[in-house]
Amino acid sequence: MPKHSHDHDPLNELLRPPQGETEEDRVIRLAQEAEARRRSQAIDESIKAERIEQRKKSVVRLLLLGQSESGKSTTLRHFQRLYIPSAFRAERMLWRSVIQLNIVRSVRTILDAVSTASPPPPPPNDTQSPAEESEDDTPSVPHDIELLKMRLSPLHHVEAFLIAKLIPPSQDDAWAPITASSTGGTLVSTYHHVPDQHWHHSQEIFVRPGASSWKGILSRSFPSATTARPNSIDDATSTSMTRDEAQQVLHTCCGDIISLWNNWFVRQLLTKRKIRLEEAPGFFLNDLQRVTALNYIPSDDDVLRARLKTVGVSEYRCEMEAAAGREQGTEWRIIDVGGSRSQRATWVPYFDDVHAIIFLAPISAFDQVLAEDRTVNRLEDSVLLWKAICSNKLLANVDLVLFLNKCDILEAKLKAGIRLAKYVRSYGDRANDLDTACKYFRSKFSAIHREYSPLPRKFYAFCTSVTDTTTTAGILASVRDMVVRRNLKQSRLL
DSSP states (O other): OOOOGGGOOHHHHHHSOOTTOOHHHHHHHHHHHHHHHHHHHHHHHHHHHHHHHHHHSOEEEEEEEESTTSSHHHHHHHHHHHHSHHHHHHTGGGHHHHHHHHHHHHHHHHHHHHHTSBOOOOOOOTTOOGGGSOOOOSOBOOHHHHHHHHHTTHHHHHHHHHHHHHSOTTOTTOEEEOOHHHHTSOOOOOOOOOOTTSOOTTEEEEEOOSTTOHHHHHHHHOTTSSSSOOSSGGGOOOSTTTOOHHHHHHHHHHHHHHHHHHOHHHHHHHHHHTOOGGGSTTOOGGGHHHHTSTTOOOOHHHHHHOOOEEOSEEEEEEEOOGGGOTTTTOEEEEEEEOOSGGGGGGSGGGGTTOOEEEEEEEGGGGGOBOSSOTTSBHHHHHHHHHHHHHHOGGGTTSEEEEEEEOHHHHHHHHHTTOOHHHHOGGGTTOOOSHHHHHHHHHHHHHHHHHHHOSSOOOEEEEEOOTTOHHHHHHHHHHHHHHHHHHHHHHTTOO
C-alpha cells in the first residue's frame, strides 16, 4: 500500500544520518550532538539556578512618609551612610555646594530682617523736637551692621552662582516660598523677580529626581567628585581639588559672617521676629571657620544636616554591602515622596507591594504653621496625616514605624521656657520636659493607631533626632531587622 504525504515526517528526515556516512564521520557527528546537548542542558540549569536565586533574594520596599521638612530625606541619607557607605562617601563632595547655599541663605535671612528695621537715625539737630521722632518701636540699625551689609555684598553673586550649578536650565519653576516653617519663625519679605545681582527674596529652591538630577550635574562639574574619594577627611591632602569660586568668597567673608551672626542687635532682632535659624535644617553658622576653609570636604554629619528641598517621588535601589551587615545581597527599594500638601496625592500608587512605612512626625513643630496654609498648625497636620495612613485599607497589612522626630529641637524649646500646653491644650499641667512630652506624644499616636487601623497589627514608635547619627543608627538597625524578618516570613523563607 503506497504511503500518503501526511505520513512524511520532516524531523525524522532531518535527524537521519546522512547517506554514505563513514564510521569516522559518524563518531564526529555524535560527539557534536552530545556537546550541543551538554551546552543546552547547562544553559537550562543556569536559568533555573538564576530563577531560584532571584526567589531567594530578599527585596524590601520601604516608603518614607511625612509632611515637608519632617526629616524624610535625612532618614534616607542615614540608610545610605549605614548600608551603602562607599556610595555615600563618593557623593560627599557634591554636597559642598548645597552647604555653601545653606550658609548664604542663612545670611540672606538675617539681612532680610535687618533691611526692614529702621535706618540709622540722622545726627540730632536743634530744630527737631522729641515729638517729631519716629514712633516705630523697631530698633535702628547700627552703623556697623550697615558696614557688614556692604562687605557681604559678594554673597549676592555666590547665591546666583550656586543656584545655577544646582538647577538645570530646563527647571525654571524650581522655587518654593520660604516661610515660617523653613526658618522656625516668620520671614518679613515676599518674593519678586529680581536680577541675579540681588537676593532671591523669600524663595527656597527645590530639585527634582530624574536623569538631570543635581548630583548628575555636579558630577560633571567635579570630575573627581565621584572617583578617588578619600575615605576620611584626613586623607584629603590636595587642596587644589577642593577649591572653587564660591568657597573662596565664603572663606574671605567668614569673619564678617561671624560678626553678623554674633552681633547683639541681630540676635535681638531675630528673637523679636521669632526667626529661629538654629532650629532650621541646613544651619551651619556655628561652624563657619570649619566649613568655609579652602580645603573643606563635608563630613558625614554635614551631609546629614544639609538642606535641599526635594519634590516629586524618588525611588532608590541599593544592595547591602558586605561591611554593612549580614543582610548582604538584600535589595532595598526606598521610596522618598514629597511631603507638601500638593504632593500627597502622589502617595497612593506607591502603597502597593510596600513592606513597611516609616512615618516621620516632627513633634518640635508644635508652635509652627504649614508653609502652604498658615492657619494650620504643623503638629495638628501630622496627627491628621497619621490618622489617614493608619485608616487606609490598602495599608492594612503593612507595618507602620513612627518616628517622633526632631526631639533635640523640642528639648531646646522646652528648656527655653516655651510651654507645650500653650499650643497643645490636652497636654494639661504635665511637666514641661522632654521625657514627659515624648511619653505624651507616643501615647497619643499609639491610641490613634489602635483606633483607626482596619486590622490589629504591631506598633513601632521611636523618639528620634535624625541628625544624631549614633542613636539613629541603632534605630534604623532595629527597623531593618524587623522589616527583613517580616519579609522573610511572608516569603516563607523563615
